[in-house]
Amino acid sequence: MPTDHLVITLDGPAGAGKSTVAKSLAGRLGITYLDTGAMYRALTLKALRLKMDLSDEEALTTLCRNTKITFKEMPDGSLSILLDGEDVSTAIRAPEVTNNTFYIAKTPGVRTLMVAWQRAMGQDRSIVTDGRDQGTVVFTDARYKFYVDCDVEERVQRRFKELVAAGKPVNLDQLRADMKDRDQKDFTRAVGPLKKAPDAITVDSTGLTVEGTVDKIMKLIHL
Numbered sequence: 159m160p161t162d163h164l165v166i167t168l169d170g171p172a173g174a175g176k177s178t179v180a181k182s183l184a185g186r187l188g189i190t191y192l193d194t195g196a197m198y199r200a201l202t203l204k205a206l207r208l209k210m211d212l213s214d215e216e217a218l219t220t221l222c223r224n225t226k227i228t229f230k231e232m233p234d235g236s237l238s239i240l241l242d243g244e245d246v247s248t249a250i251r252a253p254e255v256t257n258n259t260f261y262i263a264k265t266p267g268v269r270t271l272m273v274a275w276q277r278a279m280g281q282d283r284s285i286v287t288d289g290r291d292q293g294t295v296v297f298t299d300a301r302y303k304f305y306v307d308c309d310v311e312e313r314v315q316r317r318f319k320e321l322v323a324a325g326k327p328v329n330l331d332q333l334r335a336d337m338k339d340r341d342q343k344d345f346t347r348a349v350g351p352l353k354k355a356p357d358a359i360t361v362d363s364t365g366l367t368v369e370g371t372v373d374k375i376m377k378l379i380h381l
């Protein structure tokens with residue numbers, strides 16, 4: 159592996175702004191951004207479309223084995239996610255997908271395959287990868303590991319503003335309950351739960367903008 163091969167992991171709870179921060183960080187460093195949450199979402203979308211029983215872990219693992227999830231760089235520099243060749247970048251953000259991804263994420267056989275695909279993507283290229291288990295399971299040897307945290311109320315408010323701006327109907331209490339429920343599921347999953355790697359640096363994004371958070375991380379990276 160060349161010495162300039164760089165892996166930076168960003169783990170943390172939903173809504174902490176990890177994806178936007180990771181994307182911006184990768185852009186500033188001129189390296190690839192890997193959105194691992196998008197991979198779990200894409201498989202969820204496929205299972206929902208097939209009206210599968212989401213509690214059937216064996217069937218979900220077989221589905222995963224027979225699925226091709228890839229990323230494609232678009233002319234504007236953004237990355238699209240392809241599910242068996244179809245661009246599903248927008249479809250995977252639907253609330254129905256968000257609320258059902260935990261079934262896929264807690265299936266051990268699915269995680270084993272996802273972890274292998276993620277490692278393969280980071281093997282021969284420098285990446286900024288974001289998710290829940292990137293520093294603890296997938297890239298344990300990453301040169302830099304960050305745990306991006308944020309106060310739960312601020313995460314709820316950010317999501318609220320995003321939905322309002324997008325003209326989507328939104329109930330603040332429901333949003334708060336959903337966020338707490340997702341945290342609970344992420345923290346308590348038997349495989350690949352969200353936790354801070356012992357060698358990760360915590361970056362608290364509470365009260366910070368995306369670029370403010372990226373600035374904070376950039377100051378901690380010495381290339």
Ligand code: DC
Pocket residue numbers: 172173194195196198199259260263288289290291292344350
């Ligand atoms: O980061 P996100 O909200 O797009 O993640 C979607 C779901 O996938 C969320 O329920 C947590 C799960 N996930 C995971 O279990 N492991 C990862 N590496 C990334 C996401």
